[in-house]
Amino acid sequence: MATMRDVAERAGVSIATVSFVVNNTKPVSAATRERIEAAMAELGFQRNVVARALASRRTRILAMAYPALEHRLGAAGMGFVTSAARRAAERGYHLVVWPVGNDAAELSDLVGQGLVDGVVLMEVLLRDARVDALVASRLPFAMIGRTENPAGLPHVDIDFDVTVEDALTYLHQLGHREVAFVTEGEPRATFRLYGPKVRAERAFERGCAERGLEALMVECEQHAAAGRETAREILARHPGTTAIMIMNEHAASGVLSGAIRSGVRVPDDMSLLSIVTTRDMGAMADPVLSIMRSPGEELGTLGVDLLIGQLEGEPMPEPRLLPCVLEPGESTAPAPGR
């Protein structure tokens, strides 16, 4: 394969001048440019990305690191991926998805290969080895999510405090005084550090304490059958419960059908509110679930902008936290007797 050196020799110019043309980094006279381009054509010089990456260290490829084997990608997650891909394309970049693990080894390996200009990190843990690896690599990155102390690290995220507070306010105003919170449960130890879960649980505890309510929280695996079992458990152990808030979109319809099969009328006897999910997921249940809609589309776009901004030398924007937005469906109503 022809190199820039070969092109320089053929065109009778310096390698630096060839580089200016190949990478479009400095203006070159029209006559010189023509000579260089003719030499490239004669020699079959390929301006491919591998060669350009060596020369300019830029590929215009962005990686979205998503631990798909460890965290089930649902409808809300897909909103991040598709909006990020769309935004990258709009700005002249390719987005690729790396389904790499949470342990940072595979991420480090891929990052070390110099194939991408930057990384958008998804499903961030409060203490996340992948963040350390990215900081060490000096590769630009942006988090959709955040570590325990994300100050100084570029990130956007769901505002779990506001989301849970809004959800509790809504249910409280409907008269509910015994509210259970169903979260995602997983055997992996790292899941105890999963930011969305920890932040939402803390916000729920705080919101319940402020209102003088008991904070009943139940973990549930991410599938419908587990949701059914969880509904039965809540009804058996906490028969006074009149509302269930669910942050586990794969189990939400199961919680609903579990309650209904136990003889509970939704929403007359029991309200259900599925948070951090999509309208489509809510509509798959019957009655249609009231939801707090994930701002996945907005955050996927903002996350990519945050990364490209660094690559293109734009001033670093402030971190952004966006809450989920309430979209009432058919599964919430005033508490019984109100």
Add this chain to the structure above:
Amino acid sequence: MATMRDVAERAGVSIATVSFVVNNTKPVSAATRERIEAAMAELGFQRNVVARALASRRTRILAMAYPALEHRLGAAGMGFVTSAARRAAERGYHLVVWPVGNDAAELSDLVGQGLVDGVVLMEVLLRDARVDALVASRLPFAMIGRTENPAGLPHVDIDFDVTVEDALTYLHQLGHREVAFVTEGEPRATFRLYGPKVRAERAFERGCAERGLEALMVECEQHAAAGRETAREILARHPGTTAIMIMNEHAASGVLSGAIRSGVRVPDDMSLLSIVTTRDMGAMADPVLSIMRSPGEELGTLGVDLLIGQLEGEPMPEPRLLPCVLEPGESTAPAPGR
């Protein structure tokens, strides 16, 4: 950045000898190897993949091309992605996902950059510009799916003929004589060429003709609200229908709730069978949907093996077609009056 030439000069050996060590392509004496490795360490020579890609044209990265912006990725689709990622890792490769469009331009762009050793192509159309681009690129590839005439092209796919025939046999044996088939509908013209849809529709028409049944087919957008509307339409226009077969996992639970809301008892008055989906998706509905389970896990693994086999010079295996497997739930029963 230090080059192999710099390393060769420092170590007093030929560039070819450095290359043998870097790429592990030929045995080199221990003494020479030590000299070269010392020179690399002194010069900070990076064995990164970009350099290796230039030298050996191998990155051990495989791309899975999935048109995520054009075709909604559901639970069945995720089965392909996660199993392919797992299989690639088992065999010492990285799998990355390219959410590129069906129009082949972005795929050609990425392929031309020489960053991956091969491509697994998903959501194949009967006539697919991406296949032409891959053939022209000479990059090894494997299809999960297939074109109209895939002979000679490495592929694995769902056996839609057997899947639909098995589904029809099951419903027919339960006594159903008026069976509607709900498929995916999309405004894009290319969707008329979407292999799974075309093959399943043809198999349904053939199976109905052989049994002397009318082949009622209805397209439906890929979300639950559209499924509800479709159920109402079928009941209004074809009130004799006693079974609905659905190949549209995002709409399936909507078809069910649409039927129930129209006053139909499932499965007493009407049977529902959701095909090419997962057990989890079926369990999200109430009653739990009877399904034909997608062999996504198996095909993701086989597709990656088919690609790596080419890269590693293994004999090309035969194309494999696997049917979906019936898993009865609570939504199918003998036809009314049987």
